[in-house]
Amino acid sequence: MLAVGVVGGGLAVVTLRNIIHSAIAMMVCFGSLAGMYLLLGAGIVAAAQVLIYLGAISVLILFAIMLTQAGDANIPAPFHRQAWFAALLAIVTAGLVIWTVVSTDWGTELQAVAVVLDQLATVLFTDYALPFEIISFLLLAAIIGAIFLARRPEEDERAN
Amino acid sequence: MGLTGYLIVSTLLFAIGAFGFLARRNAILMLICIELMLNAVNLSLVAFNAFRPAGETAGAIFALMIMAVAAAEATVGLALVIAIIRTRQTPEVDEYADLKE
Numbered sequence: 238m239l240a241v242g243v244v245g246g247g248l249a250v251v252t253l254r255n256i257i258h259s260a261i262a263m264m265v266c267f268g269s270l271a272g273m274y275l276l277l278g279a280g281i282v283a284a285a286q287v288l289i290y291l292g293a294i295s296v297l298i299l300f301a302i303m304l305t306q307a308g309d310a311n312i313p314a315p316f317h318r319q320a321w322f323a324a325l326l327a328i329v330t331a332g333l334v335i336w337t338v339v340s341t342d343w344g345t346e347l348q349a350v351a352v353v354l355d356q357l358a359t360v361l362f363t364d365y366a367l368p369f370e371i372i373s374f375l376l377l378a379a380i381i382g383a384i385f386l387a388r389r390p391e392e393d394e395r396a397n
Numbered sequence: 398m399g400l401t402g403y404l405i406v407s408t409l410l411f412a413i414g415a416f417g418f419l420a421r422r423n424a425i426l427m428l429i430c431i432e433l434m435l436n437a438v439n440l441s442l443v444a445f446n447a448f449r450p451a452g453e454t455a456g457a458i459f460a461l462m463i464m465a466v467a468a469a470e471a472t473v474g475l476a477l478v479i480a481i482i483r484t485r486q487t488p489e490v491d492e493y494a495d496l497k498e
Binding site: 248289 | 399400401402403404405406408409410411412413415419420421422423425426428429430432433436439443444446447454455457458460461462464465466467468469470472473475476477478480482483488
């Protein structure tokens with residue numbers, strides 16, 4: 238059920254003609270993924286998925302679409318000429334990886350184990366403290382970069 | 398659904414994202430497809446983590462870090478796309494071909 242949501246949502250994203258519909262399908266896909274994380278016992282990842290992807294990135298993408306749509310929402314030809322080659326490449330890649338996954342013996346232990354939350358928090362601020370700090374620095378740099386890039390040129394002149 | 402099922406779903410999602418990135422002509426949709434691929438990797442990480450024998454948390458932490466990087470990437474990517482759409486007046490990547498000159 239959730240797998241159908243994920244794969245169907247992904248297919249709808251790449252095939253739908255109207256880009257707003259694609260963004261809605263993306264939200265369906267991400268919501269189903271959050272459900273999958275819950276099934277896998279990773280509640281914190283599911284919560285982060287809902288907050289970051291469903292909350293922040295989807296709204297950001299919808300804003301970007303609405304800022305850039307100039308009336309003609311329906312683009313006549315959504316695909317490149319290279320679409321057939323891309324489809325072939327994607328199918329070959331998926332086939333190879335699925336064949337590898339199915340033919341590999343993953344061991345006898347096939348029971349999902351839940352992530353212990355306080356253990357995760359302890360590890361995050363001890364063993365993974367340096368990546369945590371680097372991520373925070375990266376986010377700061379991304380904020381500054383996005384403000385700089387999205388600023389209109391005339392505001393630049395007014396500031397000088 | 399065991400580990401194999403989750404990995405197959407993750408692979409399919411990654412392939413769909415790769416196909417969309419190569420085949421679609423809209424720059425914003427290409428960014429959405431990058432997000433799809435990142436989510437596919439996240440799903441495989443969390444699935445591998447859940448089926449570990451002991452109570453390991455590395456996979457969940459990597460997934461959280463990938464989410465933070467994806468948020469930064471989406472921010473900068475959309476800012477770039479909006480800037481280029483503002484100068485070119487079109488979101489179609491075919492129209493940007495003269496950038497290579």
